Amino acid sequence: MTSLVEQSKKSAAYQAVDDNLKPSYKIIGIGSGSTVVYVAERIGQLSNKSQFTCIPTGFQSKQLILSNGLKLGSIEEFPNIDITFDGADEIDSDLNVIKGGGACLMQEKLVASCSKKFIIVADFRKKSPTGQLGVNWRKGVPIEIIPASYTKILKELKEFGAVKAEVRSGGSAKAGPVITDNGMFIIDADFGAIPPAEVSKLHNKIKFLTGVVDVGLFVNMVEKTYIGEENGSVSTMGN
Structure with a gap:
């Protein structure tokens, strides 16, 4: 299973880069996680x-950029990003995602929000079987807080x-x-299965709380x- 998962990650990442990285692009966001290694x-x-x-989007992605001989920049220097590639902890049927399992969610969202195009690469385990968040990913919604x-x-x-919330x-x-x-803490809050129509409402409700820096729900x-599917093929959702 391990080799199948790794091959699925690699296939998805390579195809995402090959399909979307246009010659005219100059500034690329590099996210965090095991699939982005292959990006x-x-x-x-x-x-x-x-x-x-x-x-x-954090220390790990900085090391990925340097170890692959790529030019490192910062969001302060380049706030207008052509495209960002990142991973996800779970994906629903409306392309909302949970991120933050690796504790980089705020910087990931900052980079994504500065990007003209935001592409997610993942293996088959990250796609919700019911189309709802909180089904495969049972650790809860990550929330970065003061x-x-x-x-x-x-x-x-x-x-x-x-149902459960803990630091x-x-x-x-x-x-x-x-x-x-x-320099912040992460709270993981389990709300059970979250229907696509409720993701934005939940995000806004949490984000409004004083002390919350950002929420690991990436909406729209x-x-x-x-x-990357289990059989080695690559499936896509979105445009």
Whole structure:
């Protein structure tokens, strides 16, 4: 299964780059996650790679850009991005996605929001079998917050429907919470299955809470998804 998953990721990433990276593009956003590894690899293979400036969404994507011999830029220098390639934790039938499993959601959303075109690459496990978010991805909606606000926000999330909400732990390698690249905490809030029609409402409700930096629900941002299927083929959704 592992080799099939990796091959599906690679196939999706390579096709996404080949289909969408136009010669006229100069500024490329490079997202985070295991599938985006192959996006950076593919761009790094191109003969004209020196013409591109790549904008990272966090430490991992910065390392991907550098290790593939690509030119590194910053969002401060280049706020107008031609295209961004990124991964997802789950994709619904309306191309809304959950992101933030790798704790880079705010910078990922910043780069995506500056992009003329936003492409998601993923393997077959990330496509919701029912078309709703929160079905395959059961860890909850990631929410980046100011550390001092966590008690207040946990209480508020549970008040308006979160089955479970908790500050993400650093795990065995770290005592205490995960700290994002922005010095923030992440809360994972489980709302169960979220119908496509409710995603925007939930996003806005969470985003409005004082102390929330951003929400790992990307609504009406994705132009097209490339899904590496289990049989090795690549399926697409969107335009």
